[in-house]
Amino acid sequence: MSEDQISEEHIALMKDVLIQHVPHARALGMNVVNAKRGEAWLSVPYDEKLVGNPQTGVIHGGVITSLLDNACGIAVQLALPARMSIATLDLRIDYMKPATPKLDLTAHTHCYKVTTNIAFVRGTAYHTDEDDPIATCVGTFMLAANRAVPMPISPEAAAEAIKFLEKNKDGKA
């Protein structure tokens, strides 16, 4: 195994921290399929609730945005020497073709450059063949964006966050 490979344990950690503790990723049914240094593969299963055009059953562009944004963030985390908080600065998405109804979505993202403040990443969303993309994206992320605890979190911080959300549940519309 080359040093570019990420261990199974690391992937499991990514799944746990970056998917299970991210309510929106969980709500979409996101899954880390594969990962290596600076690269991530994520999937979202087809679901009727994610449809954007009720006449055709095609998934909403926003689902692809969420998937690519999340996958880009994970690729950046996998490229960084140490875990830190990151924030999306910008994300450009080009839609090549509509997604095919009933098929799952996969995103492959690659963080190809990290500087002191910024990480650069690009990605593709597809069904089974990466050379036949549904959408491509390019984005930049701000590093050490918040003084708050970085995203990969301790069990204590996670428990605190969940408590905060529970407390705010009544306030939701």
Next chain:
Amino acid sequence: MSEKKTPPDINALMQAIPYARFLGITVDQRGNEITTVMHFKEELIGNPVLPALHGGTIGAFLETTAIAQLAFEFSEGDAAGSALPKPIGLTIDYLRSGKPVDTYGRAEITKQGRRVATVRAEAWQDDRSRPIAAAHGHFLLKPADDPAGS
């Protein structure tokens, strides 16, 4: 009495889109203006520590806001019966982290061509002068081979 066309019911159109419903997006329609609202719920969170809204939900909200504006300006009466504009490309600038509260959106059509429209959209929370994100994108209005588009 004016001869103006009946304004389309954009909120009804949004409620017919499963993903817009999933995100909790409604449309506040006043006269010739619409404001989209994404009602906060836990499923929209991307960072539970801050906590902050997921960047993807903000992007999806801006895209939906742009589509709502296009449907509002280009359809009459039964908006749900007409074809929805398709996104070609969208660039999102994330300006501030989204707090766990309701988010509002407005869009403006910068340029309308025969087949493609250029739209700018903005999202804010408690202060409109402090937007949390802005986007601009291109949308396909009608397929090239559709004579109705000419």
